[in-house]
Amino acid sequence: MRTGTIDLRLPNLREDPFSQGPLASKDSELLVGRHSYFEEMHKNIQFKSSRRILLVGEYGSGKTSFVNCLGGKTNLHIHVDRIDTINPGLELLRDIYSQVVSATAPTDHKKLERELETSLHSKRNHLPVISVDADMANIPSLEACLLASVPFFERLSALIVVAVSPTQKSLLSEQIRERFEIRMMEELDVDSVRALVERRIGMYSSEPYQMTAEEAEKVLAASKNGHPGSIIKV
Numbered sequence: 001m002r003t004g005t006i007d008l009r010l011p012n013l014r015e016d017p018f019s020q021g022p023l024a025s026k027d028s029e030l031l032v033g034r035h036s037y038f039e040e041m042h043k044n045i046q047f048k049s050s051r052r053i054l055l056v057g058e059y060g061s062g063k064t065s066f067v068n069c070l071g072g073k074t075n076l077h078i079h080v081d082r083i084d085t086i087n088p089g090l091e092l093l094r095d096i097y098s099q100v101v102s103a104t105a106p107t108d109h110k111k112l113e114r115e116l117e118t119s120l121h122s123k124r125n126h127l128p129v130i131s132v133d134a135d136m137a138n139i140p141s142l143e144a145c146l147l148a149s150v151p152f153f154e155r156l157s158a159l160i161v162v163a164v165s166p167t168q169k170s171l172l173s174e175q176i177r178e179r180f181e182i183r184m185m186e187e188l189d190v191d192s193v194r195a196l197v198e199r200r201i202g203m204y205s206s207e208p209y210q211m212t213a214e215e216a217e218k219v220l221a222a223s224k225n226g227h228p229g230s231i232i233k234v
Contacts, residue, residue: 006218006234008197011207017200018232023065025072030199032228033192034066037183044159045074048127052153052160054177056169057185059135060229063163066185067131070161076100076120076128083137089148096130113152121157128158135165142168146176154179187226190216196231 023030031038044051057063071077078099084091090112094105097116106112120128130153134142146162153160162180169177188196193216201209223230 006215006222008211008215008219009209010201011205011209013201014204017204020229020232022062023068025068025077027065028069028072030196030203031062031065031069032195032199033188034062034185038066038070041070041159041161042073045070045127045129048157050127050157050159052150052180053162054169054180054182055161055163055185056166056182057163058165058225058227060225061185061227062229063135063185064133065228067129067133067161067163070159071129071131074126074129074159076126078128078130079133080131081133083132083134083141083145085138085141088137088141088145092132092145092149093152117152117156130156130158130160132160132162134162135168137168139168139171143172143176146172146179150176150179185227188220188228188231189226190220193220193231196228 028038041051041053043049055063055066067077067079071079078096080092080095082095090109093109093112093116097103097105097112097119100116100119106115134145137145142164164172169182190213194211194213197211197216197219198209219231219234220226222234
């Protein structure tokens with residue numbers, strides 16, 4: 001056995017269950033270790049309770065998987081994965097508009113906000129989810145984007161989730177941070193590691209498989225940081 005590998009007694013598998021890509025909206029049963037946050041926000045969607053969340057986690061902590069699965073619980077999920085460096089606030093709203101209306105967005109800021117708000121309200125069977133994957137954005141652009149967008153977000157009937165890194169969160173101004181609720185993507189524990197491995201294997205094997213606590217502890221130790229991305233690599 002190679003140094004650093006762990007024998008998990010894996011059963012026969014139809015294919016590799018340990019994809020490193022983010023989970024899709026239909027894969028919420030594979031989301032582990034985030035149940036309290038997920039149920040909390042799912043209830044907001046069901047009861048149309050608007051909120052603004054700053055989802056904070058390292059690369060590989062599962063932020064994108066989380067918002068993808070959350071988006072599967074509503075009839076309208078708008079996902080933005082870039083922050084413009086020239087006019088970030090306006091371009092963010094234009095990106096959202098193009099996904100909601102499927103048309104070129106107005107260049108006038110006030111008209112853009114008015115039409116976007118009307119369109120979102122008309123599509124509202126459940127609370128819309130707007131997720132912004134911002135952990136690759138530089139701080140000046142992210143700060144400018146949120147300063148320009150938050151006043152509109154505060155009027156909008158939607159669940160807003162902005163995913164950032166811990167470093168970004170620490171460098172954002174207090175003016176921005178106080179407008180959001182903070183949710184941290186913590187490291188997985190032993191039980192969550194077992195659930196992650198067993199559920200993924202169960203999708204691609206007809207044979208029963210149970211991971212022992214000792215095996216899960218070894219995987220957790222080898223992962224270094226305990227985040228889903230690192231667990232999957234192990």
